Amino acid sequence: MTHTIVPAKVYVGVWAVLIALTFTTVAVSKLELGEYNFIAAMTIAVAKATLVVMFFMHLKQSxxxxxxxxxxxxxxxxxxxxxxxxxxxxxxxxxxxxxx
Structure with a gap:
């Protein structure tokens, strides 16, 4: 099995996206979306979890x-x-x- 070496730029980019999504979560929580607050928060959380699994847990190269x-x-x-x-x-x- 070959191991792919991922450049550090990829990890920094994913980290930046995760930070941006965290700020987006905070911004969305301040909005009055009613029932859609939960849907928006869960959508952002799933996106963040997907990024972590794909890149930091190396599922993309598995x-x-x-x-x-x-x-x-x-x-x-x-x-x-x-x-x-x-x-x-x-x-x-x-x-x-x-x-x-």
Whole structure:
């Protein structure tokens, strides 16, 4: 298996993008987007996580077998989220009374 040496410029560039996305997250949190604040924050978080996995964890240079396991793990995580959220969203919640 050959190892690819990534130039330092790539890491500095990815770091700069991560810092920019962090500032974007802070800026978006100050906006009043209502329900879309969560969607915007999660979109930025997924972009940041993707950059970290692809470059700092060297998934971009990994074999197709490693990529397959990453995709399978993410697929399994999605299944778990679907089951947990389907249980959570299907419950009938009782209103909380005045208890103090």
């Amino acid at each position: 074999s197709s077998m490693v990529r397959l396991f990453v995709v399978a793990g993410l697929f399994w995580l999605a299944i778990m989220f679907v089951f947990v959220l389907s249980d959570y969203l299907s419950r009938g919640w009782q209103p909380i009374g005045q208890w103090w």
